[in-house]
Amino acid sequence: MDSKDKALIRVLHKEEIFKDPSPFKKAAELLGWDVEEVLARAKDLKNSGVIRRFGAALTPAKAGFTANAMVAWEVEKEREEEAADSMAAHPRVSHCYIRPAFDGFPYKLYTMIHGNSLEDLNRIIDELSKVSRAASFRALHSTREFKKSSPVYFP
Amino acid sequence: MSVIFAEKGSELDSIDKAILNRIQGDFPVSEDPYGEIGRAVGITGPDAHARVLSLIERKIVRKVGPFFDAKMMGYKSTLCAVDVPADKLKETASVINGFVEVTHNYLREGRPNVWFTVIAESDDAIRNILSEISSRAGVGPIRNLPAEKMYKVKVDLKIKD
Numbered sequence: 001m002d003s004k005d006k007a008l009i010r011v012l013h014k015e016e017i018f019k020d021p022s023p024f025k026k027a028a029e030l031l032g033w034d035v036e037e038v039l040a041r042a043k044d045l046k047n048s049g050v051i052r053r054f055g056a057a058l059t060p061a062k063a064g065f066t067a068n069a070m071v072a073w074e075v076e077k078e079r080e081e082e083a084a085d086s087m088a089a090h091p092r093v094s095h096c097y098i099r100p101a102f103d104g105f106p107y108k109l110y111t112m113i114h115g116n117s118l119e120d121l122n123r124i125i126d127e128l129s130k131v132s133r134a135a136s137f138r139a140l141h142s143t144r145e146f147k148k149s150s151p152v153y154f155p
Numbered sequence: 156m157s158v159i160f161a162e163k164g165s166e167l168d169s170i171d172k173a174i175l176n177r178i179q180g181d182f183p184v185s186e187d188p189y190g191e192i193g194r195a196v197g198i199t200g201p202d203a204h205a206r207v208l209s210l211i212e213r214k215i216v217r218k219v220g221p222f223f224d225a226k227m228m229g230y231k232s233t234l235c236a237v238d239v240p241a242d243k244l245k246e247t248a249s250v251i252n253g254f255v256e257v258t259h260n261y262l263r264e265g266r267p268n269v270w271f272t273v274i275a276e277s278d279d280a281i282r283n284i285l286s287e288i289s290s291r292a293g294v295g296p297i298r299n300l301p302a303e304k305m306y307k308v309k310v311d312l313k314i315k316d
Contacts, residue, residue, distance in 0.1 A: 050227045062213075153228060
């Protein structure tokens with residue numbers, strides 16, 4: 001990635017750009033480049049994986065997911081991989097990571113789970129609990145959102 | 156992930172759904188993306204553009220554009236947890252939120268009760284932010300829990316007709 005890629009990332013990261021009728025032409029105009037160069041570099045960034053995708057993200061609640069929780073699971077060391085794979089394969093699990101344990105918190109397998117009701121969410125948690133044979137878990141329901149924002153890259 | 160919109164209060168017609176399914180995972184990278192989207196769903200480019208704007212305005216769509224891989228750009232990310240007494244929550248939240256590197260911050264049930272994510276240029280930068288939060292808000296220890304292994308990060312939601 002060179003300085004032109006970083007400049008392009010800064011411009012494409014602006015949320016307003018894709019509201020323009022011609023987003024890539026608008027980016028070219030802001031950068032003072034030809035649109036061909038914008039498109040070529042954008043495609044390169046996508047091919048190299050710096051941009052995972054161009055697309056649209058839905059608001060989970062508006063998409064019918066009104067009950068969402070971060071659930072952390074305690075799984076035996078030897079079964080960690082297998083349990084993580086089985087959870088990651090579940091269509092209602094959007095994120096799945098292994099993180100370090102800490103004092104009083106042996107739950108290393110972290111998942112984000114999306115349900116269309118609290119009952120649905122609890123049913124999924126129950127299902128995952130059986131599939132993964134987790135020893136125990138903590139459902140960390142959020143009670144307040146203090147902040148939700150996009151990262152700032154190359155300020 | 157398949158999404159079933161609630162029968163009642165569903166605000167999407169079949170063209171909106173077709174547009175979302177077309178652009179969710181693959182917004183066209185071309186000179187006239189809205190023209191392409193329109194052609195794919197049988198409407199004009201300006202109509203496709205107007206519908207996408209309306210989906211954003213109605214907050215059905217949170218974001219249109221590129222989704223970056225922070226790690227590929229050399230950034231480090233982590234999840235942090237800290238237990239904060241009720242009378243210090245407000246102050247602590249405002250100290251944590253003050254860092255642009257903090258992207259999400261939630262109060263959650265149980266102990267620890269405050270969970271936030273940090274994306275910064277290096278592990279050192281993250282450590283500095285955490286020690287500043289700790290000293291400025293007078294809370295701690297802050298547990299720094301970077302992923303040891305990532306099994307899934309998926310933001311696509313498939314929409315059923």
